[in-house]
Amino acid sequence: MSQNVCPGNMCAECSFRSSIFSKLNNAQLDELTASKTFNFAKKGEIIAKQGGKIKGFIFLRVGLAKLTRVNPDGREQIIGIATPNDFVGLLSIFSSKNYQYNIIAIEDCEYCCVDYDLVMNLISTNGDFAKTLLEKISQVSDLMMGTRLDLELRQLRGRVAFIICYFANEVYKSTTFNLPISRREIAELIDMRVENVVRILSEFRRDNIIKIEGTTIEIVDQEKLRWIKIHG
Amino acid sequence: MSQNVCPGNMCAECSFRSSIFSKLNNAQLDELTASKTFNFAKKGEIIAKQGGKIKGFIFLRVGLAKLTRVNPDGREQIIGIATPNDFVGLLSIFSSKNYQYNIIAIEDCEYCCVDYDLVMNLISTNGDFAKTLLEKISQVSDLMMGTRLDLELRQLRGRVAFIICYFANEVYKSTTFNLPISRREIAELIDMRVENVVRILSEFRRDNIIKIEGTTIEIVDQEKLRWIKIHG
DNA sequence: AATCAAATCTGATAAATATCAACATATATA
DNA sequence: TATATATGTTGATATTTATCAGATTTGATT
Incomplete structure (x- = not known):
């Protein structure tokens, strides 16, 4: 299930604006609005598949999703839970052309998908945006790693x-x-x-x-x- | 133990040049050369302390170091081992003003320390550098997370x-x-x-x-x- | 409503891991 | 050198966790 219109339709008014996209200028926000897709996923539906080609950056707006992977022995492992306003799939998006994890809705979800090349281009041309992104990535992966370490012992x-x-x-x-x-x-x-x-x-x-x-x-x-x- | 000269002294000729600093121009490399410090740490010596203020970006050139943390219960946990050419302390550097982990030499180490503000400035002004850094960070944290997940089961x-x-x-x-x-x-x-x-x-x-x-x-x-x- | 499949639940038992105690060996320190 | 201190080692035992088996409940489908 997918459609191209999001409530309000303007990325400038989106809740992500204040976190990740705060450093974009109006022209860049318009570009963003034009290129992004707005999608639904019903509970249980796969939003992204481990091994699948990365098409874009996924931002969860509503609902919950689980990040899972099938480990070499075939055992399924849940890495973490993505909550609204999470930038999902952060960990692998810059180091691989393919998703390292499955992203699966565990509640009905609404999410945006922003074109990969567009974001890469923004990083190259807008240093402040890149910096914000670095911070966010660092935060998320840090938190996840901390959680795993806590759980382990x-x-x-x-x-x-x-x-x-x-x-x-x-x-x-x-x-x-x-x-x-x-x-x-x-x-x-x-x-x-x-x-x-x-x-x-x-x-x-x-x-x-x-x-x-x-x-x-x-x-x-x-x-x-x-x-x-x-x-x- | 610390001194300001590194063998060759020119960051342009450093092994990190090819990985992280490949996108810097000559002027930026000169800046880097001028600002970085070259340091030694004997086996057992603390290179960075959990909770301590982040002064710069640490690049391990020679030797091995362990990344550790003291968890809330006071139990010491080793998160991973840093090997030569590793950009140590990647996980937390953009999300906190303080080191989340100890970095401790487990072999005699040589490492560079690059001023925090300089790198931040480079990120803002050189998009390609930012992109390279994002890739590297993503790689390292991805690898670490994968290792922990593998170990867990x-x-x-x-x-x-x-x-x-x-x-x-x-x-x-x-x-x-x-x-x-x-x-x-x-x-x-x-x-x-x-x-x-x-x-x-x-x-x-x-x-x-x-x-x-x-x-x-x-x-x-x-x-x-x-x-x-x-x-x- | 009937049926099947999956999820939930409980007990008994086996296997894995931690704890405790004791001692040996190395390493640092006075 | 002697002495303390950390590290390494092994065995016995307690605790924790996994496995197996069987029952009940829930939810979906016919």
Whole structure:
């Protein structure tokens, strides 16, 4: 599903304007408006495919997407979750002609795709834009690396607590939220087995740390959850 | 230990010229030559400190350095090894005023330090330079992330095999080499306990996969080691 | 409504890893 | 040289995690 018009249609008024495109002049913004496409992806739909040719820069406007890869053994691994206003696929876009990861919608998504050559041209001709882009890339990859490093030395309970806090604090900014991914996907995201994800979630519920109602999760004991996240 | 002269003294003739600084013109190269400092760090010496103010861009010319961080629990973690011609500290330099990691020499090192403002200025004024830098950053962080992801889903034997292969193939390009880091550091690098590192190395020796003589390691059975690296 | 497939869940057990203790060996320091 | 201190090593044991098996629930499709 894809179409060429975005609400407002002007990149100058887009929320990305203030972050990544703040250093473009009016002419450059017009170029951007003319070249970009505005797209939809339903939950489960693939936005970009690992190994596929990079066509452009993908900016997520609405919804959530997961970044995944199939590792050499054929096991699927989720690298991270992209949230609105994220510049998705940042990590590999300058080092390869092909996507290193899959980008898959886990909620209905709206995203923009900006032509690759146009951005490259902007980098060459607008140094301040290049600088902003460098900062943003650095931020995103730094954050991702930090998250992976944090996760690596936690054990299972700590990892599950971490991911619950992540969705509550970073994504939904609420102690009650709809878990957008399955138990299997949680397992793939924090490197554990489905059975153990289930087990530990049940454990948290039994200990009155969280409530689970269908896909809804409510954090009841924030203190205890944070403690487990750090020490568990 | 630090001094201002580098062998040849001209950045135009430096090995980094061909990678990162290939797009600078002569005037810009002269600026670079004038502003950079050339430094030594003995084994064990700290080149940059986590939390410390970023003064410049660090380029490793000779030797090996480890990138480490102290995680919130106070446990030391090694993120990666920097090899000659690496642009060290890439990940955080554009997203923070402070180093996110320690950079510590694990062999005697020679490195250049290029003034932060100078590089920032070059980015603004030379789009092609900015593009090259983006590519390099993307490459390095992509590689690092890939390595961490690979490591995460291996178990201990596979991780130890991985790190031996890494030093043999990527760093020393020889099946015999002096292990530059201690057992403890290996443990910190691949997220395991010292005892298990020792145990598995002994196991590999007992199974005639490697020979260990002091700090020297020789890979005897490359086939078997690679198998363990992938399937172990 | 009936049926199938996938996801969720629980318990029992096996395998992997961490911890603890003890000692040997090297390396630095007084 | 003697002494302390970190590193390396091995075995026994406890803890954590994965695996296997089976049951229940959920959701989609006919």
